[in-house]
Amino acid sequence: MEINAGDTAWVLISAALVLLMTPGLAFFYGGMTRAKSVLNMMMMSMISIGIVSVLWVIFGYSLAFGNGTSKFIGTIDFSGLGSAVNQITENGAAYPIPLLSFVMFQLMFAVITPALISGAVADRMKFSAWAVFVAVWVTVVYFPVAHWVFDFGGSDSTGAGWLASRGIEDFAGGTAVHINAGAAGLALALVLGKRIGWPKSPMKPHNLPLVILGAGLLWFGWFGFNAGSALGASGQAALAFTNTMVATAAALIGWLIVDRIREGHPTSLGAASGAVAGLVAITPACAFVAPWAAVVIGLLAGIICAFAVSLKFRFGLDDSLDVVGVHLVAGIFGCLAIGFFGTSFTTGSGDSAFTWGAKGLFYGGGWDLLGVQALGAFSVLAYSFVVTLVIALILKKLMGLRIDPDAEVAGIDLDQHLESAYDFTSTVGGVLGPRTARVLQSQEPS
């Protein structure tokens, strides 16, 4: 098969767009923490880019998409990707794009998924424990779950993941990314425990403009996440793009309506959170529903999540930045919504006609689609929650998860990274440390 330049260009650009989401997430989360822990929050995303990218080349891609016969995991070959340069992508069908473009596109999903979890553990987790957690978690949770959902097997579908072969409709990762990260955040926050002083003392966001910047970068990058999942510059990609736009816009409005009615004022944090809730909810559905349905899904997601985020106070769970309330809740909602709004589309005509999508309840398709959506959503939730709980308990035993309480109170940035994010005043010293002073002194002419 000849490489298609347009498709390849779109997938490569999409991969870069999805990469940008992780620093975007760092801003989104970082702005919501207190000023003394913003660097640690952002570093949890940054280290995820580092660790997961390296693991992906060594064995991650192979574990997720390797051409074995298992429904539950790829191959455990040392892939190294050296032989991939001249291959095209096969994933249930042959795509006229280089395999490496698909490898990189999928890598960006693997990078952002553990980064999403970090919002649940703000201000208090040892950075070393987080780094080990990321490496272990992607290996035993993300790579297998990505195989379940995203691997449609070779061009004859052998070795497809068990959810993919049962016909689950998850276009861009509502299950493998968002439900997966949300359930893991819930488990990790449970093992880690509350921050000192939570919920009594105020832990308000220190920089809302950063949060809005982050939401904007996420929204921008999400076009790659969703429309790029078409793996081609096609009508399907344009549909996913459209739905991503309008669902997010509607969710932003939905959350603000709740804000306005409940608090009396539309809040900027509500607008940013609503947009992200809409992006999450439309992720699985983006190529399977009509744009009008995307508006409905987005609006409902914004409203539902605006209520869901306050539940953590009732349960006494310090899911600090609402990974559960936004990603888990909107992820489940989006997956199930396909069972109602899902429909079938055709692009092209004659020999080049391409038809995809199954009909949900509102299109007379019966309960089958909703059933498989629910199966997918809850099996990923259960697997991720249980395995994350086990990983977290083992790491707690082996190396400890939390920083020293004094250091937590003084600020995790200084304790774990030896830095402070903001220096607004020149009155806080600036004397060179002894090691640096010695170096400078040794250079002075005697």
Place this chain on the structure above:
Amino acid sequence: MKLITAIIKPFKLDDVKEALEAVGVQGMTVSEASGFGRQKGHTEVYRGAEYTVDLVPKVRLEVIVDDADVDAVIDAIVAAAQTGRIGDGKVWAIPVETIVRVRTGERGVDAI
């Protein structure tokens, strides 16, 4: 009347505020401050270059109270701000000649 000034650890502010409300103090002025006493500063590192930050962030809290209340208020601040570790801060009181509530023009103890 006395002006009581307390320099405390920033994270103790909530506890001190609650303790002061409990002994009947109705207002206070709080500002961010930095300085050092016996507590050493800390080191930060940027691209391998170390910086010793010797001025430690603190909170300065000021209340004006009637002479009769001075000891109770100081005791409340000390009890709430104490961690027993170096850097807990200082509290002192100095006489105040007069005080005026700007809105009404009231003077003296009535204006506290």
